[in-house]
Amino acid sequence: MLAGAGIERIAAHVVALSDRLVDGLSTRGWTVLANRSRDEVKSGIVTFRRDDVDSIALGRRLARCRHLCHLPANGIRIAPHGHNTVDDIDAILDALE
Numbered sequence: 764m765l766a767g768a769g770i771e772r773i774a775a776h777v778v779a780l781s782d783r784l785v786d787g788l789s790t791r792g793w794t795v796l797a798n799r800s801r802d803e804v805k806s807g808i809v810t811f812r813r814d815d816v817d818s819i820a821l822g823r824r825l826a827r828c829r830h831l832c833h834l835p836a837n838g839i840r841i842a843p844h845g846h847n848t849v850d851d852i853d854a855i856l857d858a859l860e
Contacts (some may be wrong), residue, residue, distance in 0.1 A: 768845060771833040773844075773845040774807075776845055777807035777843055777844060777845065777847075778805045779786075779842055780807070780847055780848075780849065780851075780852050781806070781807045781809050781844040782805075783841050783849060783852050783853075784809050784841060784843065784855065784856070785809055787852070787853075787856040788809070788811050788856070791856065791859060791860070792813060793811045793812065793813050793859070794811060794812055794813060794823060794838075795809060795810070795811050796811060796812060796837060796838055797808040797809065797810060797837075798802075807842055807843055807844065808840060808841075808842045809840070809841050809842070809843075810835065810837065810838050810840040811839055812837060812838030812839065818834055818838050818839050819834060821839060821859070822839055824858065825839070825855065825858055828854070828858045830838065830851075830854065830855050830858060841855060846857065847849050
């Protein structure tokens, strides 16, 4: 299925979703814990935090809203993939407010 969809196409989609997430987080005052300014291959994984937010409590709230995330010690990690949509990213950003 992945080969049929095209690995390069999926990778570009994941990067576009991750960029949208990073842009939305930045405008909402979140700190993104990765350097995404390089022109090299970008990761689809986005880890973020804010000093005034309990990451564990927020992660639980996101899970209740059916947004899958991982809670490393330094923040919240979201990894969009080929099956995700712009609406999924916007729903996560809306849930952070």
